[in-house]
Amino acid sequence: MSNQTRTALVTGCNGDVGRFLAGHLLESGWRVLGLDRADREPPPGVIFERCDLRDAAATSGAVERLATAHGAPDLVVNGAGIIANAPLVTIAATGGWQAHDAALWEDVIGSGLTSAFHVIAASVPRMLTARKRGVIVNISSVCAAGNPGQVAYSAAKAGLNGLTYALAKELGPLGIRVVGLAPGYLDTASTRDHVTAARLAKVVAGVPLRRLGSLEDLTRALDFIVADGYVNGTIIELDGGLVL
């Protein structure tokens, strides 16, 4: 796919991963549209609209405005999501059992899974109307296999994988590919905020390549997915061989 005048829509573009991916696409000549609910400044050069992607109507409106003004996307990167370190049950300070916070569950699923559904549902009609072939890349995680202590995050990513498989079959005949990209532990500020140094050291020891993934690893994989016209309906695990 030539990227001359091509348009990419990146969600979660204010976070570590989304920001890097958006910057990479800009450097590669794409027009980049960005959506995020976070208060952080969007990456320079991104045509940005702040939006709570958990809200179907708000997301539909934002995608409509961006696509009308700047063109339907050729590439959609669903990078929005939040990590939550929370087991199903914990022990409260008073010594009793404490169940996973329901609002946190809703937020993690809404931010990481429902948001992708809303963005795709809003984008695909525009892509079809514009007679565009394209690709949707869902940023998943190896945690989809089930990471203890991250029950909501694991469920959100597993759901994202299911969304990827189903939509690849639905949209493939229409000329739109859907692919998942599932990093292991990436060397980002977010990772270091959520994983202790001791845990990270153990993770690195368990990676056959003996290092965390880099954001450059991620962009190389994204470039491959975009460039290759036949990869579809699969989850590319980018984890150095790590098995959780």
Place this chain on the structure above:
Amino acid sequence: MNRLDELMAELFPDEAPLPPETPFREYETWDSLKHVHLVVGIESRFALDLSADEIAGLGSKHAVEELLRAKGAV
């Protein structure tokens, strides 16, 4: 190795044991999930049904040993 030491070794397989009075939170890999496993591990290995107050007091290996002695479990 006694039953409590076995449980500690399972909870912290990659860390050298800290002095018994050291709070569990000082272990580098301590987290809320290990706290759950600690409590369930104590109850199952020593056939105890701990109250919320007793669980709240289990902040170190020494505290666990004291509780086990008080309940006649060791």
